[in-house]
Amino acid sequence: xxxxxxxxxxxxxxxxxxxxxxxxxxxxxxxxxxxxxxxxxxxxxxxxxxxxxxxxxxxxxxxxxxxxxxxxxxxxxxxxxxxxxxxxxxxxxxxxxxxxxxxxxxxxxxxxxxxxxxxxxxxxxxxxxxxxxxxxxxxxxxxxxxxxxxxxxxxxxxxxxxxxxxxxxxxxxxxxxxxxxxxxxxxxxxxxxxxxxxxxxxxxxxxxxxxxxxxxxxxxxxxxxxxxxxxxxxxxxxxxxxxxxxxxxxxxxxxxxxx
Amino acid sequence: xxxxxxxxxxxxxxxxxxxxxxxxxxxxxxxxxxxxxxxxxxxxxxxxxxxxxxxxxxxxxxxxxxxxxxxxxxxxxxxxxxxxxxxxxxxxxxxxxxxxxxxxxxxxxxxxxxxxxxxxxxxxxxxxxxxxxxxxxxxxxxxxxxxxxxxxxxxxxxxxxxxxxxxxxxxxxxxxxxxxxxxxxxxxxxxxxxxxxxxxxxxxxxxxxxxxxxxxxxxxxxxxxxxxxxxxxxxxxxxxxxxxxxxxxxxxxxxxxxxxxxxxxxxxxxxxxxxxxxxxxxxxxxxxxxxxxxxxxxxxxxxxxxxxxxxxxxxxxxxxxxxxxxxx
Numbered sequence: 001x002x003x004x005x006x007x008x009x010x011x012x013x014x015x016x017x018x019x020x021x022x023x024x025x026x027x028x029x030x031x032x033x034x035x036x037x038x039x040x041x042x043x044x045x046x047x048x049x050x051x052x053x054x055x056x057x058x059x060x061x062x063x064x065x066x067x068x069x070x071x072x073x074x075x076x077x078x079x080x081x082x083x084x085x086x087x088x089x090x091x092x093x094x095x096x097x098x099x100x101x102x103x104x105x106x107x108x109x110x111x112x113x114x115x116x117x118x119x120x121x122x123x124x125x126x127x128x129x130x131x132x133x134x135x136x137x138x139x140x141x142x143x144x145x146x147x148x149x150x151x152x153x154x155x156x157x158x159x160x161x162x163x164x165x166x167x168x169x170x171x172x173x174x175x176x177x178x179x180x181x182x183x184x185x186x187x188x189x190x191x192x193x194x195x196x197x198x199x200x201x202x203x204x205x206x207x208x209x210x211x212x213x214x215x216x217x218x219x220x221x222x223x224x225x226x227x228x229x230x231x232x233x234x235x236x237x238x239x240x241x242x243x244x245x246x247x248x249x250x251x252x253x254x255x256x257x258x259x
Numbered sequence: 260x261x262x263x264x265x266x267x268x269x270x271x272x273x274x275x276x277x278x279x280x281x282x283x284x285x286x287x288x289x290x291x292x293x294x295x296x297x298x299x300x301x302x303x304x305x306x307x308x309x310x311x312x313x314x315x316x317x318x319x320x321x322x323x324x325x326x327x328x329x330x331x332x333x334x335x336x337x338x339x340x341x342x343x344x345x346x347x348x349x350x351x352x353x354x355x356x357x358x359x360x361x362x363x364x365x366x367x368x369x370x371x372x373x374x375x376x377x378x379x380x381x382x383x384x385x386x387x388x389x390x391x392x393x394x395x396x397x398x399x400x401x402x403x404x405x406x407x408x409x410x411x412x413x414x415x416x417x418x419x420x421x422x423x424x425x426x427x428x429x430x431x432x433x434x435x436x437x438x439x440x441x442x443x444x445x446x447x448x449x450x451x452x453x454x455x456x457x458x459x460x461x462x463x464x465x466x467x468x469x470x471x472x473x474x475x476x477x478x479x480x481x482x483x484x485x486x487x488x489x490x491x492x493x494x495x496x497x498x499x500x501x502x503x504x505x506x507x508x509x510x511x512x513x514x515x516x517x518x519x520x521x522x523x524x525x526x527x528x529x530x531x532x533x534x535x536x537x538x539x540x541x542x543x544x545x546x547x548x549x550x551x552x553x554x555x556x557x558x559x560x561x562x563x564x565x566x567x568x569x570x571x572x573x574x575x576x577x578x579x580x581x582x583x584x585x586x587x
Contacts (some may be wrong), residue, residue, distance in 0.1 A: 011307050016300030060300070088313025089417050091583050097312040098304035102420060110414035111335075115342035124338045127331035128419055159345060 012183055012214045013063040013086055013103065017095035020056035020078070020085050020238075055081040057238040058095070068215040070229035070246065072222075072253055078238040079218045083185045086216065100213065103183035104129070106176050118149055118156040118163070118171055125175040139178050146204070147174035148197065170197050177204045184212040202227075222250055315582040316422075318575070324422045332425050336433035358441035361396070362389040362448065369509040378514020383548035386449045390545065391508035393441040394538045397434055397467075398474050399499045404430035405478030406485035406492045409584050416585040423584045424577050427482040431475040438467070445545070454547040462544035469566040470537040476569030479577040486584055506534040511553065530555040533565040 056078045063069055071079040084090045087103045111128035112121045122143055126136035147170045149155045149163075160168055170193045186205065193201065205228070209215045219225050225232060225246065232249040234242040242249050298306065316324060325332075344353040365388055369375040376384035408427040409416060416423060442463075450456075485491045507515070512535060516526045529535060540562060542549045555561070 011303060011309065013312075014300050014304050014309060062300075062303070084417055086312060088420065090585055091313060096300070098300065098309035099312040100307065100309050103312065104420060105418055107418055110412075110418040113338055113342045115345040116338055120338060120341070124334045127328070127334050128415075128421070130328070130331075130421065133330050 009064045011062045012065050012100040013061075014098040015059055015061050015082075015086065015095070016098070018056055018059045018082070018085060018092055018097060019054070019094040020081050020090055021093040022053040022055055022081075024051045024053065055238050056085065056235075059235070059238075059240045060095075061233060061240065061243055063214050063216075065213045067231055068209060068217065068229045070225035070232040071216060071218045071235060072220075072225060072232055072249070073235035073241075074257070077235045079235055080187055081238075082235065083187055083216060083218055086183075087185055099183060101182040103185060103214075104179075104181045106181070106184060106186045106208075107172070109172050112160065112172060112175070114161040115159055117159055118144075118147075121160055121171065122175055125172075126178065129176070129179050131179055135179075143174045143178050146177070146200070147171045148200075166193050166197075169193055173197075173201055177201070177208065180211050181208065182212060183214045183216075184208055185216040185218075187218045222254065226250065313582055315578070318578060321422055321424070321578050321581065325424055325428070328421050328425050331421060332429045332432060335425070335429040336436065339430070339433045340436050354437065354440040355444055358393055358396070359444050362392055362444070365389075365392050365509060375510040378511050378517065380548050382452050383546055386445075386452050386454065386546045387511070387542055387549060388509050389445055389448045390542045391538045393438065393445055394467075394470070394541050395503050395506060395508045395534055396441070397438045397470060398477070398534055398537070399503065400437070401431045401434045401474035401478045402481055402499060403492075403495060404434060405481040406495050408478065408482040409486035410489040410492070413585065423581055424479060424574065427478040427577065428475055431471065431478045434474065435467075435471050449545050454545060457547075459544050463541055466537060466540035466544060466562065469562045470533075472566040472570040473533055473537070474569075476566075476571070476573030479573035480569075483577050483580050486580070502532075502534060505529060506532055506538065508534075508538065513553065527555070531561055533562075533569070536562050536565065 059078075059082060071082065073079050081090060083105065085092060086097050086099065087105045088097070088099070089105065111125050113124070116124065122140060123136060126139075127133070131139075144150060144156055147167075149167055149171055155163065155167065160171070163171070173193070202224075209228070215228070217225065217228055229246050232242075232244065232246045232253075233240060234249050234253055242252060304310075315321075340354075341351070344350055347353055349356065366385060370384060370388060376387075379387055405427045408430050409423065412426055415426070446456075481491065481495070506512075507529065512526065512529050516529075530539075536555070536558060539554050540558060543551065543554055
């Protein structure tokens, strides 16, 4: 936090006037008909059916080693987008993000396939995050045990599409949390599974935090932000509205959201 | 819920607003460390050895990263292959049944109805046709998978960090594994029509390896183009069908053109097109009645040339846009 020993603060993530713009094809006019699409093509210039969404507008901040930073803001304020940009997953329109090493997003959802068994998904998800074969092998039992999938029978040998949504979420979290990260970004991952699993996953996140240099957490749950973070960035409409110690920012945010 | 303007009074209070501090030149209020104060973001990053997130690595570094992800590439291709038929009752049997049915349809239409077997002995025609269909399908499906490799996996690209070339390479690898199932069918068909295993069959391995490199190159090229213009996924089936009909999948190019008044360069172009070259090589290797008289001159050099050209050009072309995948 701001009044800790300042000389020892080592920056790990620097965002410098960062802008992120999404481009959406064919969404300019609400009409989805073929004639509307044709008239869009015939129009000249930038207007041709590409709609842009300016999701992050000129955000700058510096994050330091050992900090746990919460990202708050209403839905669609650009939190997840900012997280992906820091991880280098979304190209910046303007501005830059500098990082120490490779920040990673906690999550492998996109790499997993519903038609495959839980076992195959662990073997697929690990390498997707950059784990080696040996690492996966040595952690396989740990992942299965952590997910608790097999508590109600041999579900790990069944395709993921047969899982309940809670079970699938637990397996996804367990795979994602199996890897250690330098800079860790968590996008509302705390809210998965039942109460028992939530406790277990919160404990694992605290563990990951200890090992990671810097942690970013996106959440709508102010309590989990208070529990985890010592600094908060508040985003609204893609702009950084406030940046400071957790309590100060949350107080203003709660006033803003009318709590 | 109040609009975002609802908290403008904040600026009167002592809370540090970043929108103010940015104009002062400091990076953020809580970051106002004396020794680093006044440094621009770039200088600060340089001082602590930070690098730009999501920047494109050098070509050598990129190859190294890709090699580091070889387990992912393999696991992903196998997973895709398995997931394909996991809902079907016959399951993985379809890996073999699909190419078999494909060959049967083409035989029915071109062999029996249209009589495209001109210039080829009838006991050679069936293995000729089946080989052609399987080998062309290998290239065709690699290109089609390549077009969607990035645009159809944006979720993956936006969630995890890996060299993006992993995806098109992985899809090409999936098609190679699919082809191996087809080769099982092919061996049965070829033997049923009187060609038996011989040393020349070993030539299939270099031929298909070269074709795999060629396919991967095409998949990389179309992956970049498809990422920018997803419409290609709609257009490519037509382009590929035209290519198939022009490449002599179901007829012999020299035999078909023999009694027609076409310039020789056209026949050369048709015969030297990569799809025709790889098909001819596999046919030459496996079918007894398909001798070297059917092959164009310098066929191995042409096969190697196409593989190197497509492979190298595709890889560099794809790498050039590495930092831009995932948008749009």
